[in-house]
Amino acid sequence: MVADHTSGSVPLNCMKRGDEGVICETCLDDSDDAFVKALGVRPNRCIRVCRASGSCVIEVGSGRGTWSRVALSRTLASGIRVTTRV
Amino acid sequence: MAERVVESTEQQSIRVALLGNPNTGKTTLFNQLCGVRHKTSNYPGTTQEARIGFPGSLPSGSEIIDLPGAYSLSLDHSESALCRRTLTGETAPVGEPVEPPDVVVLVVDATNLSRNMMLAAEALELGLPTVILLTMVDLARKRGIAVDSAGLSQELGCQVIECDPRRGGNMGDIPAALLTAGRPKRLPHMDEDARVAWADSMHDLVCGSDASIREDRLTGALDRLLIHPLGGLMAFAVIMTGLFFVIFKVAEYPMGWIEFLFGTVGGWLTTVMPEGVLQSLLVDGALAGVGSTVIFLPQICLLFFLIALLEDTGYLARASFVIDRLMQPFGLSGHAFVPFLSSHACALPGIMACRGVPGSRERLATILVAPFMSCTARMPVYVLLTVLLFPGRPSMQALAFAGCYVVGIAAGLLSALLARRTLLRGSARPMAIELPPYRIPSLRTAVLTTWDRGWVFLRKAGTVIFAISVVLWWLSAYPVAAPPAEAIAMQEEAALVVESDPEYAASLEEQAVRLSATAQASGSMLGRMGAIMEPVFRPLGYDRQLTVGVLASFAAREVFVATMTIQVLGVEVDDPEAEGFLDELATASRSDRQTPIFTAATSWSLLLYYVLAMQCLPTLAVTARESGHWKWALLQFAWMCGLAYVSALTFYQILRAIGVG
Secondary structure (H helix, E strand, O other): OOOOOHHHEEEHHHOOOOOEEEEEEEOOOHHHHHHHHHOOOOOOOEEEEEEEEOEEEEEEEOOOOOEEEEEEOHHHHHOEEEEEOO | OOOEOOOOOOOOOOEEEEEEOOOOOHHHHHHHHHOOOEEEEEOOOOOOEEEEEOOOOOOOOOEEEEOOOOOOOOOOOHHHHHHHHHHOOOOOOOOOOOOOOOEEEEEEEHHHHHHHHHHHHHHHOOOOOEEEEEEOHHHHHHOOOOOOHHHHHHHHOOEEEEOEOOOOEOOOHHHHHHHOOEOOOOOOOOOHHHHHHHHHHHHHHHHOOOOOOOOOHHHHHHHHHHOOOOHHHHHHHHHHHHHHHHHHHHOHHHHHHHHHHHHHHHHHHHHHOOOOHHHHHHHHHHHHHHHHHHOOHHHHHHHHHHHHHHHHHOHHHHHHHHHHHHHHHHOOOHHHHHHHHHHOOOHHHHHHHHHHOOOHHHHHHHHHHHHHOOOHHHHHHHHHHHHHHOOOOHHHHHHHHHHHHHHHHHHHHHHHHHHHHOOOOOOOOOOEEEEOOOOOOOHHHHHHHHHHHHHHHHHHHHHHHHHHHHHHHHHHHOOOOOOOHHHHHHHHHHHHHOOOOHHHHHHHHHHHHHHHHHHHHHHOHHHHHHHHHHHHHHHHOOOHHHHHHHHHHOOEOOHHHHHHHHHHOOOOOOOOOOOOHHHHHHHOEOOOOOOEOOOHHHHHHHHHHHHHOOOEHHHHHHHHHHHOOHHHHHHHHHHHHHHHHHHHHHHHHHHHHOOOO
């Protein structure tokens, strides 16, 4: 399920520490796409950036209050688009 | 309620498979259920390890297979495929029946139920008898997450147990649940979106949909430093320095005890056994050889103990992430960090740790270059040569010593880069890794991991080293060379003056023994091989005696010091800093009786050779096993030795050209 508001989205690696948003799509090769999704980094999940420096660390939530921390290399982060929350 | 398929007879043994996401407490649970009653096996044709436990709380013959941690059964990762194929009965660890397990135990982290239920959905679709163990329930409740395990049990039609493997909470309920496990309500095969919706609905059912969950402040606070782009690297450097300090400093004591033990046993055997071939074989061959390997056991155990503690705290995943960007330019990822770290103690466990590196080409590249890391067996050689190069200048010795480590790491990374651009073409897999919450580590898990790894090292390295030691002893003991005339004359003179001047007589006896040993060293098969191979190593600055030392080191590097002392001084000295021995070695001359054996250029050449060369048969054996083919071990041997030879040759010739002796 992909959110339909990608025009206002930014790549994850462009977000700053403390930024929050909702993942709208993942544009990665099949193998990486499947793996990051298995880690919970999938469309419609809320995220918060804990470290931003090319590669990044995010907190990814189920939208139901629970979350986990995931570290992503720059390559992967640049392929994940996020709609930021103001 | 579900149909019971495992009859509740107490006599029937069962096969249980433990399945779960990484970091759910699966290994701690396995250790609690099985303790030391387990064996380590492999999946056929793979390097993936499987632990099979024999829990005392289940009927005799029952087994628990600890499957690799996986986030999904449908990923193209080896661990994911192995979990799937084991559950469907397509594969099994070596020695196990290839059939589906009787019971699947799903280990589910209650603090991250939604994601964990994605894997659970895939497993439940298989329709095997299942028990769900909810872990981290206390942590979930602390964070304000309500956990309704009874509701989950009713919804899925299988038993759900809340347990705490770290503290042993509710562990007693597990055996009965396993013996009476039933088939759950079989889920229809779902596509990914449907599975996500199902997992979220399970989360809502069990935990509610309250979004007012408390944050894990400790993890947030620690991560502000430990994964900071700069602070994280500095913290990494401090933690690794501390780790190595503890390993080398604390291990000194047990290493001393082991050395004392082997020395005492050797001394005792010398006194109780008649002098002869059998005594020499046992004391000089088997005991000395095995002792020289076992002495490194404390360092290896300490390393694994500390790694297990670090892993359990949650830091090791962060360290892999922090180091990832330094590894990427060389075609490796942060996953290579643990193998490289382990290889600094010993390449054997380092290569075995490569099983955690995803991607077969990246894993193979890591295996091939891991032995470039300076292991503890190289240390006596480094100590000897740096002391000979910089006598009385400890700061320069320390600098040269540290330089050896840097050269080893650089050679490993550059070799990896070459491999990834040629034979194992490809870039490093982009890193994505879960960073688990920080936790107090489990001492029991660390001790059991250490026991496991230590035992594997002793069994594998010890047996191979034993065989090598016997062969080396035989090569150096035969054919028996007649004592030289000079030694016979000294012994005769000693016999004449023993009553009038016992001190002089003892000195003569000692010199005669040394002369005989030196003659034996040069006349033995090993000595003759040295003479034959000398022209190969002469361009590097080595004479016959050094060539013998280098040849003997191909069995195991640590024998270099002992071999050289026998060759040069006629006595065996294992401690490279032993008083007086260094002076004698520094001034010892070659067969022309003029040129020193250890000139500055020769010592530098030797040092570089030992940093880079592959001189460890057990490592080659493990490389062959882990890579699945001897050709990779041969390539590793040829590349490392070739690089060592060319580097030492170039360096030696440059030094000679600029006038360094």
